[in-house]
Amino acid sequence: MKRALIITYYWPPAGGPGVQRWLKFVKYFREFGIEPIVYAPENPNYPLIDENFSSEIPSDIQILKQPISEPYRFAKFFSKKKTKQISSGIISKKEISAMEKLMLYVRGNFFIPDARVGWVKPSVVFLSKYISENAVDVIITTGPPHSLHLIGMQLQKKMDVKWIADFRDPWTTIHYHKSLRLNKASERKHKALEASVLKAADIITVTSPTTKKEFGMITETPIEVVTNGFDVSEKIDFELDSSFSISHIGSLLSERNPEVLWKVLAEICKENNSFKNDLQLKFAGAVSDEVNQSLEDFHLLKNCKFLGYISHSEALKMQHQSQVLLLVEINSAETRAIIPGKLFEYLSAKRPIIALGPKESDIEGIIAETNSGKFFSYWDDDTLKSEILHLYEDFKKENLNVSSEGIEKYSRRELTKKMASLILN
Structure with missing residues (x-):
């Protein structure tokens, strides 16, 4: 077996989507000739915790841990709620306070590329010693946080070992990058570090075709798309909701606020009392104040x-129970490359999907390819309304289904097979 050292910030008991990608690869690697060794922080400051993920870690793999200094831990003394929101990526569009401006400025300009950069130097020292005493065939770093790629770059140069840089999200083109109040020097440093990583890695893996295209303009390093996916789990016992439920799983950030949808739903409720009585909007995860306010403005809170x-x-059970699954991405060119991990679990649930996002989004291609639902831009009022009415009509006939196809290639096992081939070759 080839030995792969995986350097990750997110690891159980972390919750949320960031932990799942490499937890699942580790879960299946041995089936494809890869022995995983995981390196993760000993005392991380995770915004979300899900103890259930710990049960999926293979019992006998080696897990290396080292302490990490977390700036967010100290920032909590000033504003615990705002610190947690910023560390989770929830940055309000409303006028922000002087303290929030200061926190964003410090985060963007003093911690480059991110607040975990202080973990780079001690990690390189620790892992250099480990690699010198233990055979390792490949190093894999996964970001964000993208500072972990700096660990990989230094180890590759120092230890002459193959290095794969895995990007779950873009770096300088990520939607919240502009919110960090970067000065020109900091912006140049981000771009320089990004280019250095992309040019030094032996292989780059990304989760979307758009990110591959963007990175391909910076480097000639081979880039492979390995999307996120879904686990083929044991049978889930569930009954479909009796209400016309439209469910969203995951955070609804300030800018991830589909007012076009709230407007359409409010119109239908006004026109159709039966629809108003049947409609239930279900939200699992953080919901920003802006989204709450919009729902109130459109008189939908009673349906929430x-x-x-x-x-x-x-979350998996909720996805299977729901009549319709809602996926929302920020309406911005910077988010065309973002394919939320929940999309693949939505595919597995085999319930109709309504997705909203920017034009030319990679989400649209997957939904069309799998025939799993409909994708709409933020301006498609009429077609969105028509689709919701069509879904509701099928719901009333007790015939609301979806005939998805070709979703098997997005299973975690198949994706692990693809990732393993990059390690073995």
Whole structure:
């Protein structure tokens, strides 16, 4: 077996989507000739916790841990709620306070590429010693946080070992990058570090075709698209919701606020009392103040159920129970490359998907390819309304289904096979 050292910030008991990608690869690697060794922080400051993920770690793999200094831990003394929001990526569009401006400025300009950069130097020292005493065939770094790629770059140069840089999200083109109040020097440093990583890595893996295209303009390093996916889990016991439920799993950030959808739903409720009585909007995860306000403005709060953060197993059950699954991405050119991990679990649930996002989004291609639902831009009022009415009509006939196809290639096992081939070759 080839030995792969995986350097990751997110690892159980972390919750949310960031932990799942490499947890699942590790879960299946041995089937494809890869022995994983995981390196993760000993005392991380995770915004979300899900203890259930720990049960999926193979019992006998080696896990290396080292302490990490977390700036967000100290920032909490000033504003615990705002610190957690910023560390989770929830940056308000409303006028922000002087303290928030200061926190964003410090985060963007003093911690480059991110707040975990202080972990780079001690990690390189620790892992250099480990690699010198233990055979390692390949190093894999996964970001964000993108500072972990600096660990890989230094180890590759120092230890002469193959290095794969895995990008779950873009770097300088990520949607919140412009919110960090970067000065020109900091912006140049981000771009220089990004280019250095992309040019030094032996292989780059990304989760979307658009990110591959963007990175391909910076480097000649081979780039492979290995999307996120879904686990083929044991049978989930569920009953479909009796209401016309439209469910969203995951955070609804300030800018991830599909007012066109709220407007359409409000119109239908006004026109159709039966629809108004049947409609239930279910939200699992953080919901920003802006989204809450919009729902109130459109008189939809009575139709809403806010569940907060739920465990992954609960989320899977909710996806299967729901009549319709909602996927929302920020309406910005910078988010065309973002394919939320929940899309693939939505595919597995085999419920109709309504997705909203920017034009030319990579999400649209996957939904069309798999015949799993419909994708809309933020301006498609009429077609969106027509689709919701069509879904509701099928719901009333007890015939609301979807005939998805070709989703098997997005299973975690198939994706692990693809990732393993990059390590073995």
